[in-house]
Amino acid sequence: MRFSPEVKPASRLDLSRAYTADVARSLRRLAFKNVRRTHDVVDSEYNSGEWDRVLTQRGWLSGRTLEDFLIGQNASSRLAKVDGRIVRITTRDYYQYRIGALSELIGRHADEATSLLELGAGYGYNLFSLSLDQRWERLRGFDIAPNGIEAGRQIASHFGLDGRVSFDRIDLTDAGDPHFSELAGGTVFTYFCIEQIPYAVEAVIENIIRAKPARVVNIEPGVDMLKLSRPRDLTSRIYIRSMDYQTRLFKLLDMLDAQGRIRVLARERMEFAPTLHNDGLLYVWEPR
Numbered sequence: 001m002r003f004s005p006e007v008k009p010a011s012r013l014d015l016s017r018a019y020t021a022d023v024a025r026s027l028r029r030l031a032f033k034n035v036r037r038t039h040d041v042v043d044s045e046y047n048s049g050e051w052d053r054v055l056t057q058r059g060w061l062s063g064r065t066l067e068d069f070l071i072g073q074n075a076s077s078r079l080a081k082v083d084g085r086i087v088r089i090t091t092r093d094y095y096q097y098r099i100g101a102l103s104e105l106i107g108r109h110a111d112e113a114t115s116l117l118e119l120g121a122g123y124g125y126n127l128f129s130l131s132l133d134q135r136w137e138r139l140r141g142f143d144i145a146p147n148g149i150e151a152g153r154q155i156a157s158h159f160g161l162d163g164r165v166s167f168d169r170i171d172l173t174d175a176g177d178p179h180f181s182e183l184a185g186g187t188v189f190t191y192f193c194i195e196q197i198p199y200a201v202e203a204v205i206e207n208i209i210r211a212k213p214a215r216v217v218n219i220e221p222g223v224d225m226l227k228l229s230r231p232r233d234l235t236s237r238i239y240i241r242s243m244d245y246q247t248r249l250f251k252l253l254d255m256l257d258a259q260g261r262i263r264v265l266a267r268e269r270m271e272f273a274p275t276l277h278n279d280g281l282l283y284v285w286e287p288r
């Protein structure tokens with residue numbers, strides 16, 4: 001059963017303070033850092049950054065259960081999007097809620113599938129969350145980062161999930177990558193992965209189409225459905241620009257749909273997010 005967290009609606013003052021601070025941080029980043037999201041930048045943020053930390057710290061050894069590991073111990077309060085509303089919630093409760101929300105969301109768009117492949121899975125946070133739902137019999141993650149893959153494999157082994165959750169390497173920009181063949185006929189998703197490849201969005205989508213998956217769910221930040229008159233949307237827009245995340249994916253999918261190369265089945269805004277600014281969009285499509 002899905003966990004219903006205790007939440008408090010965010011007050012106007014709370015929201016305006018948070019939006020102002022968020023926009024100020026993004027503007028500072030734009031002015032002083034001028035991030036260009038190249039392959040090397042992504043490698044240093046993820047492979048030798050976050051995933052190296054995850055692998056070194058081995059946090060899964062201190063949790064009693066997989067759920068403990070995924071939820072963590074952080075009881076401090078934050079603003080987050082829960083069921084489409086910005087609320088105050090503890091970090092711990094947010095991540096407990098997210099486990100059910102993610103499985104329900106992907107399940108709703110995955111037709112009859114009981115297996116999923118995630119492209120850009122990192123160390124598999126999403127896949128391990130999904131593994132708590134018995135619907136998902138086989139979960140396979142691909143990533144370019146060796147440290148993410150290694151951490152994912154160790155976590156799967158620690159929790160006795162070797163047969164059900166597995167990891168391998170892929171470079172989504174490389175049309176010749178042999179692991180694309182595993183996508184054929186499968187249900188594939190991305191979760192804040194293509195955001196990291198702004199320099200090759202078209203190539204990545206071409207490679208996925210060529211691999212002939214049955215269905216694709218892209219959950220990525222986007223600018224397309226944002227209304228700039230809303231503070232939340234404006235905050236997201238500036239944040240996405242300051243991080244140099246991709247902004248072409250959803251226009252590209254609409255264009256491929258208009259050309260008859262793919263069929264877009266759903267377009268939605270995400271109902272949950274851990275911050276005010278990383279507000280994702282979801283597109284579901286099938287190659288024709």
Ligand SMILES: C[S@@+](CC[C@H](N)C(=O)[O-])C[C@H]1O[C@@H](n2cnc3c(N)ncnc32)[C@H](O)[C@@H]1O
Pocket residue numbers: 042046047119120121122123124125126142143144145148170171172173190191192193194196197
């Ligand atoms: C923001 S992380 C998201 C990880 C995971 N989807 C999650 O939600 O926890 C983006 C991931 O995309 C991966 N990535 C970036 N470029 C890639 C590429 N060319 N091929 C495969 N994965 C890539 C990174 O290594 C990183 O693990």
